[in-house]
Amino acid sequence: MGGLGKTTLVQLIYNEPEIQKHFQLQLWVCVSDTFDVNLVAKSILDASPKKNYDTDKPPLDRLPKLVSGQRYLLLLDDVWNREVHKWERLKVCLQHGGMGSAVLTTTHDKQVAEIMGADKTYNLNVLKDSFIKEIIVARAFSSENEKPPELLEMVGEIVKRCRGSPLAATALGSVLLTKTSVQEWKAISSRSSICTEETGILPILKLSYNDLPPHMKQCFAFCAIFPKDYKINVEKLIQLWIANGFIPEHEEDSLETTGKHIFNELASRSFFLDIEEFKGDKQYCFRTTCKIHDLMHDIAMFVMGKECVVAIKEPSQIEWLSDTARHLFLSCGEPEGIFE
Template structure:
């Protein structure tokens, strides 16, 4: 599956190249003088490559080595070509600045900051670079025909921006009601350990997207739990189970963290929990090869007070067995259909408009395709929101793979990703620079998108406003998770969703 997601990051790269090659500034300031013919050929052939990428990605998914190698070569060429067209754009902006007299306004000293340009040297240097790119593109086009990739032009994307606050989270009351019985059962188990001298390990097991983390959050925030435990700790583990790093993360997650930074993380952890009745949530454990590491961590955690407990969420029952739970894992069942329907309708239809009767009837059929996964329902509902006809809804409903026990929710997330316009794909792919489970500041991320030129300019909105709309759309499709307000104002941070956490 890793190849699937890796290939998905190539399309926005090529789309960005297409846009750069078509930039009107290049013609306006004649920065490609003497290279007009090569420029025209590129502007014709690059969109043709985009039109076959869907088929190439599908063949790569089917483990066809030729398609994988073609996509990787396309990625390498696209990176180089993007840099070359950035140089052309820079030269166009330099000429525009000179024409408007900006250099003179900045004084002569500032001119020294800019390299001296010789038009003949520039044309010669850039002409050679452009020819090499064109040769590489010609080879890719020839191989494209040899592999018989099918043309599948991307349909125009229906844009329906959400004009509300850009942090979109599923209503807590839906999650609370849908998992109320599960919450009550696990809360009772945790509170029932009050006289247990041994460390209790309570595992929640279920496939990705089923709502394990949401349930753990409901339990963690339950008033009875908050009152019962003297210390509450939450750490997202993901695929790396390093004892020292995890110990440090647990200590840092506590408001009572000690300042003994010169001591070993395990010693700091032991000091933190000693004599305290605590609840530790270890969210999203994947790694099954950590038996000895867990034993080292457990020795420190056992210094906690009577009634302490560790609540874990995982997709694998073997993780619960390795962690030595003295009780059966709590297997999280699929969400009931009527809750899945509520999530889809909340996403698919605008609250301000009357719901089309024929599309509402389709929801019952679509519910079955989500396999009881609230994350799949959220992502699918957000895709449906951009579709207005019965035929489009039927086409989505009839897809053979949306969410299954074998594939999990990756197919619906990939479908949702493919439905995005290219600039949003590029914004999402850019998030690969962040480590897994890293809390990202939304405002800073939007500024990074702007700085890298990923956000298209529009007359009616500022780049920051468009960036907020893009974040809103990606969040609504479950690509971003755990969105929270911090510092007491309208600043938000989040972590990346399943698509990045497991496959990037």
């Protein structure tokens, strides 16, 4: 089931100082639904801190040179592909690495691990109820002094709804933070479907989305325009919200300030994660980036339908845009062919 913490776990491994010392080259690539060998190879090349030469050659031809003699750790996050021949094409290029190189993969599908020929597989278990309770309590109450006993007693029922998923617990706890009465908590508990193998935690995440005010729903749903695992420039995102008229005007605050409040509120409810701040070379030049969890991205895609189109392939591989498309994210070579 999604939201158990597979990516969070491998992030801890990937960033572990001993791991970083051991491997000469570390590469993180989010694969997601579409497995195009050339695109995956290009993503691996783009993830490298080393300069890539021979850019006129196809990515698969450049990949052996990148890893040649290097003890590398390649992390492929969220893999779904079951096509053996595609894996074989990629593996041939990766075998030029140094002794002790490793590929670490996260996937929902056991068969993917078998097809890849994994030496070891780790089945991530659900969290115990005691940990789920900790997450909900930490999210649902703003301070130690504000934990009404009658609401604390209801946490046990909410825990059952999460089926051991930390993401579900985080989402439900964030919704409960704005509810202060027993009646409101009961309403949330009755509205939140228990996670199942078929639905996963999507019903709980939809509940979290439905609890947002209308303008925040619009702002978050617009994020379907970005590809999965995309590092979003927060300042640019707020400007896009303003440009599309999603941010309500307030006499006392500028649109940028209101946009920042909206972003912070969505982040506090776990709609955004991996928030990082960078200080530029010039004084007072700051940049903030964030990402969206894959399942939260699915919610945005579900809401937006076919209004958002993401084009990250070569122009010849992109289908004609449908009449329903209103927003286009374009990231590919030779865009002139598409503009024509």
